[in-house]
Amino acid sequence: MSIFLCFLFLLFLILFKKLLSxxxxxxxxPVGLPIIRKLLHSSFHKLSLEHxxxxxxxxxxxxxxxxxxxxxxxxxxxxxx
Numbered sequence: 001m002s003i004f005l006c007f008l009f010l011l012f013l014i015l016f017k018k019l020l021s022x023x024x025x026x027x028x029x030p031v032g033l034p035i036i037r038k039l040l041h042s043s044f045h046k047l048s049l050e051h052x053x054x055x056x057x058x059x060x061x062x063x064x065x066x067x068x069x070x071x072x073x074x075x076x077x078x079x080x081x
Contacts, residue, residue: 044068 044066047055053069054076067073 045068047057048066048068053067053072055066055068057064057066067076
């Protein structure tokens with residue numbers, strides 16, 4: 001059983017590395033992890049239902065303004081220009 005899991009893990013690593021090294025014309029950025037992205041998305045959605053479309057979050061000591069609706073983003077961009 002453990003040999004099978006090791007083989008499966010190695011296969012996953014090889015496929016993951018192959019996906020990362022594919023020639024794309026995208027700018028560099030962090031590795032996308034779908035599980036973490038899904039957790040963040042659902043957490044932001046729950047927070048936006050509670051606090052509204054514009055909210056202030058703190059990531060450690062860094063404050064972040066999160067805009068979670070298209071209408072709020074358009075309004076903010078209109079105010080900024």
